[in-house]
Amino acid sequence: MTSIEHHHPQKQAPLLQACVTATIDLALSFKHLHWNIRGPRFRSVHEFLDIVIEHARDGTDEIAERLVTIGMPAEGQRTELDKSPVPAIESGFLSDEAVLKHAVAILDETIKVLRDAQGKLGDLDAVSEDIVIGTLANLEKDLWMLSSQLGPTS
Ligand SMILES: [Fe+2]
Numbered sequence: 001m002t003s004i005e006h007h008h009p010q011k012q013a014p015l016l017q018a019c020v021t022a023t024i025d026l027a028l029s030f031k032h033l034h035w036n037i038r039g040p041r042f043r044s045v046h047e048f049l050d051i052v053i054e055h056a057r058d059g060t061d062e063i064a065e066r067l068v069t070i071g072m073p074a075e076g077q078r079t080e081l082d083k084s085p086v087p088a089i090e091s092g093f094l095s096d097e098a099v100l101k102h103a104v105a106i107l108d109e110t111i112k113v114l115r116d117a118q119g120k121l122g123d124l125d126a127v128s129e130d131i132v133i134g135t136l137a138n139l140e141k142d143l144w145m146l147s148s149q150l151g152p153t154s
Contacts, residue, residue: 006069006071007124007125008124008125009071010072011124012067012072012121012124012125012128013067013070015120015121015124015128016063016066016072016074016117016132017074017075017080018083018113018116018117019059019063019114019117019132019135020060020063020064020067020074020075020076021075021080021081021083021084022084022085022086022110022113022114023056023057023059023060023063023110024060024076024080024081025084025086025110026053026056026086026106026107026110027053027056027060028081029086029089029102029106030052030053030103030106031049031053032089033049033094033099033102033103034046034049034050036092036093036099037049037095037096037099038093038094038095038096039096039097040096041096041100042096045096045100045103045149049099049103051142052103052107052139052146055135055138055139055142056135058135059114059135059138059139062131062134062135063132063135064076066128066131070125085109085113086109086110087102087105087109089102089106097150100146100150101150103146104143104146104147104150107139107142107143107146108143110139111136111139111140114132114135114136114139115136117132118132118133118136
């Protein structure tokens with residue numbers, strides 16, 4: 001028994017796991033977009049998607065390790081992805097405009113999952129909440145940068 005007493009690990013676990021699942025799905029979906037993009041904005045969007053993927057993967061790792069820190073298992077297998085709310089993408093090549101729209105929609109859904117968890121974790125454990133906030137800060141900035149490329153009204 002250590003000196004750290006974790007607060008409500010059973011209540012925290014599903015909130016943290018939802019963030020792990022959504023960020024894994026985001027990283028996989030963004031690689032699909034990264035590979036299949038076609039069009040005049042190929043290079044800038046192709047490269048920016050990899051930056052978002054790094055943010056998502058860093059978030060997955062931090063949040064999964066928080067789960068284990070509080071004594072709960074982290075689930076990282078493909079079967080878990082069926083529970084992800086991240087919208088699916090059609091197969092095949094995609095225009096740069098379509099890639100941007102998919103990326104914005106996927107990022108938006110992922111942020112909703114993290115925001116929901118962050119709000120509920122705020123009543124349970126400030127350290128877990130802070131870890132989710134760190135990932136949110138990166139992904140929300142990424143959403144601004146991606147949606148800005150769709151035009152002034154997006
Ligand atoms: Fe690549």
